[in-house]
Amino acid sequence: MSAATMDRPGVFDVHAHLAPGAAARERLLDVMAQNGIDRAVVVAGGAVDPDTLSRQIIEGGHTEADADNASVLAACEQSGGTLVPFYFANPHREGADYRADGQRFAGLKLAPAVHGVSLLDDRTLAVVAQAQRFGHATYLHCLPKPGFGVRDLVALAAEFPTGHFVLGHAGVGDLDLHGIDLIKPVDTILFETSGGYTAVVDAAINRLGADRVVFGTEYPLQHPSVELAKYRALALPDHQWHKVAWHNARRLIGERDS
Numbered sequence: 001m002s003a004a005t006m007d008r009p010g011v012f013d014v015h016a017h018l019a020p021g022a023a024a025r026e027r028l029l030d031v032m033a034q035n036g037i038d039r040a041v042v043v044a045g046g047a048v049d050p051d052t053l054s055r056q057i058i059e060g061g062h063t064e065a066d067a068d069n070a071s072v073l074a075a076c077e078q079s080g081g082t083l084v085p086f087y088f089a090n091p092h093r094e095g096a097d098y099r100a101d102g103q104r105f106a107g108l109k110l111a112p113a114v115h116g117v118s119l120l121d122d123r124t125l126a127v128v129a130q131a132q133r134f135g136h137a138t139y140l141h142c143l144p145k146p147g148f149g150v151r152d153l154v155a156l157a158a159e160f161p162t163g164h165f166v167l168g169h170a171g172v173g174d175l176d177l178h179g180i181d182l183i184k185p186v187d188t189i190l191f192e193t194s195g196g197y198t199a200v201v202d203a204a205i206n207r208l209g210a211d212r213v214v215f216g217t218e219y220p221l222q223h224p225s226v227e228l229a230k231y232r233a234l235a236l237p238d239h240q241w242h243k244v245a246w247h248n249a250r251r252l253i254g255e256r257d258s
Contacts, residue, residue, distance in 0.1 A: 009242040010038035012249035013224065015139065015168060015192055015216030017045030018083070020071035028219065029082065035224040037217075041139075041249070042076065043109040044068045044088045050221065053113060057143060062116020064092045073104055084253055086139060091117040095126040102134055106253045110140040118147030119156045128160055137164040137252050139192070142179070144172045150179040157186050164252065165189045166214065170196025170204070180204050187212065190248065194218040198230045210240040214248045 013032070018024055032040060044067035048056070056062065067088035076085040087105040089098040092115060098108065108131040110124065117123050119140070131138050142150050150171055157165050170193050171179030180203055183189040191204045194216040204213050215231070217224040231241065247257060 009246040011036055011215065011228075011245045013037050013040040013217045013219070014166065014214045014249045014252065015194060016040045016042050016219040017221070018042040018072050018075055019045045020068050022075075025075040025079070025083070029079070031219065031224060032082075035228060037224055039082050039084060039249070040217075040219075041084045041086055041107065041253070042072055043086045043139075044072045045220075047088065047111070047114050056116070057113045060116070060145075063114060064090070066090050066093075066097065069097075069101060069105070073101075087136075089127045091115050091121065091123040091127055094123045095130045098127055098130050102130065102136070105136070107131075107136045108134075108138045110138060112148050113141055113143055119152040120147065120159075124156070125159065128156065128163065132160055132163050135254065137166060139166040139168055141168045142172050150176070150182045153189065154182055154186055157189055161188070163188060166192050166252070168192045168216070169194055169218065170200050175200060177203055180207050184208060190214050190252065192216040193230070193244075194222055194227055196230075198233050201230055202234055205234075205236070205240060205244070210236075210243040211248060213244045214252065215245045 016028060018028060047065055047067045048063050069087055072085050076083040085105045086107040086109045087098055087102045088109045128138055142148055142153055153167060165188060167183060167189055170176060174195055174197050177200060184207055190212050191208055192214045193201045195218060217227045
């Protein structure tokens with residue numbers, strides 16, 4: 001750890017991607033150190049290239065390819081707890097891959113824009129049910145189309161009332177104030193802020209409370225300094241910032257402050 005110990009507030013990024021190879025791990029750790037980020041949840045990158053992903057978000061489509069979870073796990077195991085692995089599941093496998101290997105990870109990542117499986121599809125339900133058995137939170141993205149929206153996430157959370165979920169990338173688009181209001185009654189859904197406007201981050205903290213907002217970067221597609229700048233502009237009081245940047249992330253992965 002750099003600026004923080006396990007129970008002293010620092011900055012905990014709940015959403016970064018890691019490509020295979022030691023060089024990618026070292027680049028991530030260097031960028032974290034340069035920007036004062038002490039820990040990061042990481043998921044595999046590269047299941048699809050950015051251009052394909054962009055097209056799928058807008059036009060639909062999917063891949064059935066697996067993410068390289070093994071490389072992520074190896075990188076995290078060598079980091080001394082600085083990097084925390086989430087399993088990037090492939091719903092086309094109906095949870096078989098996750099059942100086999102997921103217990104070694106700290107949480108579940110789903111990307112409907114990558115695999116093209118809707119949030120209430122039986123295959124998604126099977127994967128999330130396995131997350132509940134592991135005691136994992138589920139991080140996922142929503143899209144502006146039927147079956148993939150924030151309202152569908154709310155319905156998914158209702159299917160698993162004891163589970164915990166993270167709405168990634170500040171909801172749908174960069175001005176999803178409506179998404180904040182949709183998840184407000186469901187206190188098991190947290191709101192991760194990468195990509196959202198400062199006005200959206202501010203609204204999330206005010207409407208949901210700082211206990212339900214988490215800091216993320218979407219590294220390497222977004223540089224951490226950009227996401228940190230949004231919070232500097234908001235000038236949150238320390239008690240709110242420490243929740244958003246540290247305590248909520250630790251709670252998400254099952255750690256408790258002493």
